[in-house]
Amino acid sequence: KAGVTQTPRYLIKTRGQQVTLSCSPISGHRSVSWYQQTPGQGLQFLFEYFSETQRNKGNFPGRFSGRQFSNSRSEMNVSTLELGDSALYLCASSFQGGNNEQFFGPGTRLTVL
């Protein structure tokens, strides 16, 4: 069974630009969660999508948004990029969220200059 895939793996953007990251979950998984990982803050929850609906949202500004498609693939978008948005963005899929085991993708390394 193929794992979680994320594209692109690396991105370099400048302040003020916007970016879209993509995540394809494991086949059959309906829950996709997004996390931001930085050395100082660790893994921070952004949001979770289940069956095309945002089910939960972390404490991030509205510049961070996402969506999920009918095939469970998910995208997250960050608008008006700031230097502090430089991080590793990880998505994790699970069958239906909750106690179900989450499987993480390899991440997208975003650098904002």
Next chain:
Amino acid sequence: QKEVEQNSGPLSVPEGAIASLNCTYSDRGSQSFFWYRQYSGKSPELIMFIYSNGDKEDGRFTAQLNKASQYVSLLIRDSQPSDSATYLCAALRYTGNQFYFGTGTSLTVIP
């Protein structure tokens, strides 16, 4: 105060020893707890989870949960150099279905 706190380490143990990793959480609404291992440059992978008070064993790993003290730990017996990684503790609050991660403890097993 962060939802989940871990000692960032680094923690060094000799090969074959027991490594003890600790985690505290602040939200009593958290009901399940997860330990992930993350190798440098890689994504986290689940080691085990626990939701009942007491111990849960899986091979060389034992997770311990004490809800009264809001404390979770992970013991790694017979530590191997391949166990050298950052260990992340996470708490799941069912209300909101949200995971909170600690910043991780870096473990080095010395051959």
